Amino acid sequence: MRLRKFTGATASAAMREVKRELGEDALILGTRDLTGGAVEITAATDVDRVTLPDPEPPPPRAGAQRSTEEGMGDVYELLQGLGSQLRRLERRLPASAAAGDAGGIELEADARDLARTLEIHGLASGVGHDIARRFQERRVEGEVFDAAVAGAITDWMPRLEGTPAANVRFLVGPTGSGKTTTIAKLAADDVLGGRESPLLVNADTMRIGAGEQLAAVARLLDLETHSVNDASELRACLNANVGRPVYVDTAGLSSDQAVVRSIRALVEGCGATPAVTAVVSATAARSSLQRAWTQLELLAPGGCAVTHLDESDEPGIACSWVEEVGLPLRWLGTGQRVPQDLAEASGANLALWLVAA
């Protein structure tokens, strides 16, 4: 086996290099985010498949001959690096994939292709293998291709089963992730679906114009809207609208910890048992999502919406993150149109972005 590293501006670009150099059968051992957003992929292939360098050693340059000891030092350093990379990789892969198979089952060609496609779309390689194994099991049981892909993704994703319906729903998340747009889509869907008209509450006191933005949505949908400044105002508003569906729009989470503290005060002090939905963008880097989680988890979200799928090259990064933190994925934001560009996060809908896009 021969290990090589490839870098690219995005994971897809690096992946293209891997394929060009090592062919379709290259084994992806790990990915690493580099500074500036670039991505490094470590891949392995059968040594016979690689164009080996000229076996003749280059002639030594005068004064540049290195001692055997120096050479051994380099080799030792290289092996140490590989050892730590493999240990990191082992932690990310399920035991079955780390052992070089998929739960004791050899993956057939179409399952291997699926695993590769999922990885190209940003899913961690262990996750891609896991979904491909489930896909293969479903194929063996006789499911058609599309149903097997959708079923395998559904099996992998955390579900919302048993989540109690709540009248009051907070949407929380990083700035610009799509909270207000998602509220507009959900409210429009309620109106068009003939369900009870929701009340739209703006609790974003940080951003200039936030109240006007929600009021504009309410005007278009012929809904009522309120703005609140703190938990006691929110409590009063909810007390006057008991039993009515309410969407609460919140300020974008940022490096200012005061924002997350004020949203938490609203959630805990609103006098109801609200649902909290995290809204994150599929264009966010993995490191941003991890940083966002340090604040989001303080708000104990019970579900998640992933937005901006239509703008993401690697939607699997956000989906892997959602699965890792154990957030049931509820909605997909697939564009700016209200309400058309909101979809239930079913396996079939996810497959459109993780496999077919």
Ligand SMILES: Nc1nc2c(ncn2[C@@H]2O[C@H](COP(=O)(O)OP(=O)(O)OP(=O)(O)O)[C@@H](O)[C@H]2O)c(=O)[nH]1
């Ligand atoms: N392409 C695309 N654009 C989206 C999607 N969701 C929201 N947007 C756009 O993203 C921008 C920000 O959306 P908002 O809904 O205002 O985001 P927000 O989280 O409320 O932002 P703040 O209140 O500033 O924190 C707007 O231009 C939306 O039209 C989506 O799924 N796809």
Ligand SMILES: [Mg+2]
């Ligand atoms: Mg907003």
